[in-house]
Amino acid sequence: MGSVCKRIRFFILETKCNRIGQVKVDGYQIFDTVRSKSGGGGGILLGLSNEGFPNPIVICQGEENIEILVIEIRIGYLPVRLFCAYGPQEGSEHSLPFYQRLEEEVESAIDADCGIICLLYTSPSPRDLSTSRMPSSA
Numbered sequence: 001m002g003s004v005c006k007r008i009r010f011f012i013l014e015t016k017c018n019r020i021g022q023v024k025v026d027g028y029q030i031f032d033t034v035r036s037k038s039g040g041g042g043g044i045l046l047g048l049s050n051e052g053f054p055n056p057i058v059i060c061q062g063e064e065n066i067e068i069l070v071i072e073i074r075i076g077y078l079p080v081r082l083f084c085a086y087g088p089q090e091g092s093e094h095s096l097p098f099y100q101r102l103e104e105e106v107e108s109a110i111d112a113d114c115g116i117i118c119l120l121y122t123s124p125s126p127r128d129l130s131t132s133r134m135p136s137s138a
Contacts (some may be wrong), residue, residue: 020033
């Protein structure tokens with residue numbers, strides 16, 4: 001299983017790209033999405049070795065203000081869905097639609113008997129930014 005995991009290579013959050021298709025890496029298939037299809041700010045990306053995963057399937061490539069990228073591959077006979085997702089700040093207007101969509105995608109993977117590998121990042125909440133959880137003696 002170790003050699004299979006090496007073939008995935010990378011997930012990237014916050015690419016700073018404002019258009020799909022800007023990142024190119026020799027020897028890799030690049031799948032990406034941007035935060036706002038209408039032209040604004042960063043995105044997420046997943047790179048797969050050309051040699052390791054023939055015929056990956058794009059299941060979800062995000063939508064307006066929902067950064068979820070889901071690619072299905074096969075590891076041996078097992079279908080596996082790779083999730084790369086960047087969640088909005090807690091309490092933002094985009095928070096509930098994001099988590100609803102993520103839940104739909106996870107349920108779809110389970111219904112399809114797929115394994116799941118997920119990189120999920122959520123923006124810190126205002127509470128996390130205003131107070132430290134570390135004790136003062138740390």
